[in-house]
Amino acid sequence: MRTEAQTSMHILMASTLSILSVILSLITLSMMWELWMIPLIIISCLAVWWLHIGRIGSDLLYENICTGLLLIEFFFFGVHHTTLYDIPLVACVVLLLLSLLNRKRLLYMAAALYASLLLYHALVLDNINTSLTEQSVLRLLMGVAAVAGAVTVGRYRINRRRKEYEKYASMQEQLAIAVQQNADFLSNVSHELRTPVNMVIGISEVTLGKDISSEVRENIQSIKLAGKRLSSQINNILDYTEIVENTLSAAKEAYKITSVLNDVITTTALQNSSHHLELIFDMDPRIPTTLIGDAEKISHVLNILLENSLKFTEEGGIDVRVGFRRENYGVNLTIDIKDTGIGMKSEQLDRMIDDFYQADSGSRRYVGGLGLGIPIARGLLHAMGGFVHFESESQQGLQVHITIPQGVEDETPCIIVPEASKLCIACFFKPERYSRDEVRKYYDDMILHIVEGLGIEGYQAHNFEGLLKLQRDHKLTHIFIAQTEYMANPPYYEEMAKTIPVAVIAEKSFTLDEDSRLKVLRKPFFVLSIVNLLGVTEEDTCFEEARAAGHRPFTCTNVRVLAVDDEEMNLLVAKGVLGSYGIQVDTCLSGKAAVERCAETSYDVIFLDHMMPGFDGVETLRRIREMNNGMYKDLPVIALTANTISGAREMFRSEGFTEFIPKPIERSVLERVLRRVLPEHCMVYDTGTSDTEPLSENPEEGNTVSAIEEKVSEAEDIRHRDDPVPEDSNTETEKSSRSYGSLVRAGINVGLGLDYCSGEEEFYLEMLQMFHDQEAEKRSELIALYDSANWKDYAIKVHALKSTSLTIGAEELSKQAKALEQAGKEENVAYIQENHPLLLQMYREICESISGI
Structure with a gap:
């Protein structure tokens, strides 16, 4: 791609060449020189503009063609008898233009051509001879001086630009080094912080599984929540450093967009529990069933941007519209996110791409965060070949437009309703109950898109009389009503449900009577919820997989x-x-x-x-x-x-x-x-969860934990609280804490180890014991392979140590083993000889700490 400076220079060269060509053509015509040159000059000019506009060929080729034409026209002008004293003027123009190209040899070529023309006039045309007057000689000398001066000025400009370029290149290199050092520092700090943070989370989980008082349990829950929040920030820093180091690689695997959106919906719904905003997820049902791309990165981007909208939206709602455009390589997945938040000024939008920038970064800022969300989202999208664009005005919300190129494996629409022509649905929402007009439009647009996308007949009622009219005028097959509308007249809708399926779009806390015939669709209102109620089978939609993605046990x-x-x-x-x-x-x-x-x-x-x-x-x-x-x-x-x-x-x-x-x-x-x-x-x-109720996922956990697993954990907590308290329960708790303290002092991340052992303390202790018991055998194998210089098998053994040590939470030992594994693969003997003793020492210290528990 040409830079802006290159484009400007190319336009200047083409324009100057065109002007000189026009003037030369007029002179040729008036002086009756070789007229056949005029068509050639015109064709040459048109060719230069064609190359520039079409961006054909390399920049170097374009510059060489322009230079060659300039020198040819300069030569053609200079070889005529009457142009002796006008040659310096043209030469200075040519030299000035060539000085833009930063190539001094072109200046020397033009100067040599000028000298050749003088010799031609002296030896062939005999214009320079002993009969010249003093005035003519002075004109010649002034011309020579002007050309020499032009060459000198041109050389000075080129030398100065080269020095400035070297200065800027050095500054850019230093800046790149500084950015890399900053990324390395953040990465190291994050890894150092992760160990104690994971320990805090792990010890909290272990303590919550013990018999403790309700007050202490509440405090431990707060500690665990704070640890997870800090862990989330650490993960963001690690994502940022990976983007800065340009080590991201987007996967190209088949996935279903419905699964991605279901994950995002459950996460966002959990985050929205304290905001009480209207969340609208509007998806085009005609999106191809199976796309090819990186589902995890798409999910991460959406979670980042939606979390950002939640932070800066106090009332109203957030609308997410997912669509697609056909392309020759597949589709462009398009995602538009709109909110009714505080919005941003134009100068804030300009700075959104800056790392660590926060629009409310002052002493009065009311939301947290490191300012890395948007840079991380942009980096992830860039790795996938996509882009993001922001639009906003102060106090008028933020609009985010995302485009991601994706391949297509299965062209079938992701949601198909069998016999759609036989269905007729009605939606009853009172728009006046929404505080913001934008939210009303979000819902209206979503319902319209659902009806059009599924190919079903659908109507919307904004008041009770409108609903009655729809019942009279149309043969409705399904009715969807908002929670507030249902609460205004429950007996009527209960009676209606005897003859027609009726669903209530409700908050998570809403419940129906046990004998109610109505269905409950939990917010956010989403097309998959409607499709599920319509009785569509798994083969017809991706809902079953999306529901499974909600991490049901x-x-x-x-x-x-x-x-x-x-x-x-x-x-x-x-x-x-x-x-x-x-x-x-x-x-x-x-x-x-x-x-x-x-x-x-x-x-x-x-x-x-x-x-x-x-x-x-x-x-x-x-x-x-x-x-x-x-x-x-x-x-x-x-x-x-x-x-x-x-x-x-x-x-x-x-x-x-x-x-x-x-x-x-x-x-x-x-x-x-x-x-x-x-x-x-x-x-x-597990059938204990309603199919129509979205499952929650804790977005701040490093590993995904389903809502059902959280409920099971809570049930276990209740069971522990209900169990008889042994007399030495406090002593046992303290003993556990002291035991893990010895591991922590040795650098073991207890929380991480517990996590890899499914949170089961006895299983984790068994892993620790096995790791300790295998130490003598594994150490002997490593020493034998090291002594025999069998680096291939040595790399395999330290590779195994890398995974087993990480299983118990020994991150530093795992990191050291990983470095030696790489050295073994590369047969970097010097590195192995230097670090092998350190590995054995760390291995021994870890096992000694285990023997003390």
């Missing part, structure tokens, strides 16, 4: 899996986590043993370690796929790996894996993969 029936890892500790974790879902788990310690197991037993899924001695994950996968004439070619094989680099999913898929799960295993990631690879009939969901 589930178990897996008649599912048998094989977990393969060369580390017994990793297998124990995998067996414990997978077993909690009712899955039958077989394990083996090598790729060769995995191939033998597959020959004997049929499995539904295989979890396969990527780095193992002997048969590594790729070789094991290849052999399994080729067994019995390819009977396992479609078997889901999940890569287990501690390498979670950006773009890992694409790398593992290119090697033949179905999916990948980072080690240590996180429940939220595991659940998402299980939903993706297991047939629906194998998933048995």
Whole structure:
């Protein structure tokens, strides 16, 4: 892309060349020189403008063509008998123009051409001879001096620009270094903060599982909430540093936009619980069912922008409109977010892209945050090839326009209503109850888009008389009414529900009588809620998957899996986590043993370690796929790996894996993969939650925790409170705290370890003991490989230590093992020799701290 300065210079060159060409053509015509040159001059000018406007060729090619034409026209003008004393004027113009290109050799070429023309006039045309008058000689000398001066000035300008460029390049390099140092500092600080913060969260969770008084429990809950909020900010800083370091890589995998929106809706609804704003999610039902892109990044961007709107909106509501435009590569996913907040001034909009900028950054600011949300959202969109645009006026809300290019795997509309022509719905909302006119328009537009997108007949009533008229004039099949409208006349709607399905759009706290015939659709009002009430099957929409994405608890029936890892500790974790879902788990310690197991037993899924001695994950996968004439070619094989680099999913898929799960295993990631690879009939969901009620998700947790899991946790808390209190309960609590304190002093992140062990303290203690018991054997293996300089197997062993140490929360040891793993792969012997003793020392200190619990 040409810079603005280059474009201006090219226009100046083309314009000057055109003016000189016109003048030269007129002179040629009047002096009756070689007239055949006029068409050539005109064609040359048109060609220059054609190259410039069409941006054809490189900048260097364009500049060389312009320079060549200038010198040719200069030569043509100078070779004529009558132009001897006019040559310096043209030469100075040419030299001045060429000095813009920062190439001194072009100046020397023009000066040499001028000298050649003087020799031509002297030796061929005999215009310069001994018969010249003093006046003629002075004119020649003045011309030579002018040209020499023009060359000198041109050289000075070029030298000065080069020095300024070097100065600016140096400043830019220093600025880039400063930005990188700032990012490194933030990353280091974030990692240092994460350890104590995760410990605070982990200890809080452990304490909440004990028998404590209600007052202490409330205080611990506050501590846990504050820790999660700080953890969220730390995660934002880490995202920011990744963007600054330009290490982001967007995934290209199939996903359903309905699942993404359902996640965003549940998160935003939870955040809105204290704001009480109207949330409207308006989606075009005709969006293709399966898109290809990075669903996680899209979800993150939406959560950031919606959280920003929630912060700065005190009354009214927020409207999210998701649509699409067809393109030759697939579609452009378009997302428009509007709110009724305080808005922004034009100067604030100009600074929105600045890192750490906050519109209310003063002593009176009323919302928190680091000012990184918008830069992170822009960085994520940039990684996906998309962009974001903001529009606003003070006190008139903010409008965000997002466009993201996406591929298309399944062109079928994401929501289809069978026999839509037979449906006729009515929506009853009183617009006057909304404090802002914008909210009324948000709802009106959404209902219109739903009706048009689904292809059903639909009407809207703004008062009770209008609803009665719709009932008289149309054969309604479904009626949707707002909570306030229902409360005004419950008996009427209860009677109506005997003959026609009636749904109440209500707040989360609203409940109906047990014998009520009405359905409750929880806010936010969303097209999937309507489709679910209309009785559309899973095959017709993506609602079931979207509902599953709400993280409802589930178990897996008649599912048998094989977990393969060369580390017994990793297998124990995998067996414990997978077993909690009712899955039958077989394990083996090598790729060769995995191939033998597959020959004997049929499995539904295989979890396969990527780095193992002997048969590594790729070789094991290849052999399994080729067994019995390819009977396992479609078997889901999940890569287990501690390498979670950006773009890992694409790398593992290119090697033949179905999916990948980072080690240590996180429940939220595991659940998402299980939903993706297991047939629906194998998933048995908890039926304790209404299908029409969106599930909540805590947005401040590092790992996703469903609303149902929160309720189960609360039930456990109640059970603990109801249990008889043992006499030494306080002593036990203090003992637990002292035990974990010894781990913390050794640098172990107890909260992280508990998280990887599903929050089960006994399971975590078992992992710690196993880590300690394996220390002597693992240390001996590392030393033997180090002494024999077997760097390939050394890298595999420290890779295993990297994941097992992270499982117990030993982050620094895991980080050190990761660095040595990379050094082993690169055979960086000097680095290994320098850091191997440190690794062993850290390993020993960690195990000694474990022995003290």
